[in-house]
Amino acid sequence: MAEFKSIPDTSSGSQNNIYFKLNEDVRSTPSQKGCLLLKLFWIPLVCGMLFMVLLITVSVSFKQQFSKLTELENTVANLTSSVALLTYNQQDTIEKQFSKLTELENTVANLTSSVALLTSNQQDTNDRIVEMFGDLKADLEIRITNLTMRKPVLSCKPGWQLYSSSCYLFSSTRLDWEKARSSCSAQGALLLILGQDASEWYFIVTNVSKSKSYWIGLTDQTTGQWRWVDGSPYIMDKSQWEPGEPNNLGGEDCAELASSGKLNDGLCSRSFQFICKAPANEN
Template sequence: MSEVGYQERRFGELESSMMSHSSLLNTMNSDLKGKPKDSESQNRTLTEVVKLSSSVESLSSKQQSTDQRVMAALNEIKTELEGSSVQAISHHGMMFAMIRLTSSVESLSSKLQSTDQRVMDALSEMKAMLETMYVLAGGLTCEPGWTLFRSKCYFFSDDKLNWHQARDYCRSQNASLIKLETKDEWAFIRPRAALNSYWVGLTDEVTGQWRWDDGTPYIMNKDEWVAGQPDDWKDHGMGEEGEDCGHIYTSGRFNDAHCSVKMYYICKA
């Protein structure tokens, strides 16, 4: 397939996905206009929020480029959100979340150029705002001892385990060692990791390539690591293996360490 043909196909996928988002927003808007009071209607509205959030996340993973058709789709979403926010004044604080989302799309409209990263950032912000709407509507709570951020629950341990033990504990809680995915999540985690190092869900133990605990590849970004890391240091006196497991250091950046070292850990559910 030619490059032009490939881009045309990707544009079509983006446009279709954006139209799907608008359709979901229309459904939400209809529910909000009726000011549903029964739990069934409330749950239906929350389900649409979750579906839209999941759809944006899926789009973010495959987005490649953008043009005026994407801008038009974003503007359509903005229009739908503006209409919804007026009807949501007393609906569990959703109006505030929608207004913020409308503002983010409007900001994108004034600044967006033909760069993938700006669209990715905008879509991430849209997803985060939708998650905020879901939380404001009372759609999620965390177990005692866990901290709610956006639509995820985080557990900061007060005991120390080696990497494998930490991974297994998180799994026993229907969670996983943390996978850091957004700038907001980094900003949430860094202050909490300022005093102690915490295991995260990064390892190159099996494949020799850094991967997250859920099996997805980690795309190397040296800005996220302590200078000179990862270095797979082998003179640690703990066996022949190098440093195959990742943790977040007190500087707020990743470092590699021997998987048998015991340290604090963060679970994410």
């Protein structure tokens, strides 16, 4: 049996140190010594095994944590890559939109410039037109003033009527068309020629007798086409004629102004009153 004893240490001077001594019982048997040795051997072995188990457990746990950490790093890397790609695509889209916006701004600027130039040109044109009209108006005013200042006094022979710048004779005698033409010519006039002046037509119609017809200077007996006595062509206007006329019935080649105020083709040999027309005299 082992026991611990306190033994004074005289080699340390004034200090007292205590140590222990294993006092083996001289009466201990060899089997007891073997058990003691066995116990002394197994304790470190068990401790070593426990340490190994703990080390393995820690190692496995560390590997698992490391694996999870690696997966997390990969996930973070993938997310980072996705974010970077998304950012790149978004940046590319923004750049494209900005480029389109820049093009649109340039187009608007060009259109604005074109409109401004067009407006300027139009304004210049308007100014020139206004200036031209102003000059033309001034010139016309001067001409009118000059004409008014020296405007002659017009007159007609006795028995003739003045209208505008012409004199008209409404005859009281009746002649055939050829003799009526000759009578007008002998007086320095022509058998009536009417143009497209509606006011002249109105003057003639209001001055003829409402119950008589008058020869005028229009015939188709020479060429088959209606012409005035001065040889100028007549522009057919059906509104000036009686309904259904001219019909050339029985060789009607001379035009008469009927009492209705409309034209009618009649036989040139018939006797009607007639109308002569001559320029007015200037005094």
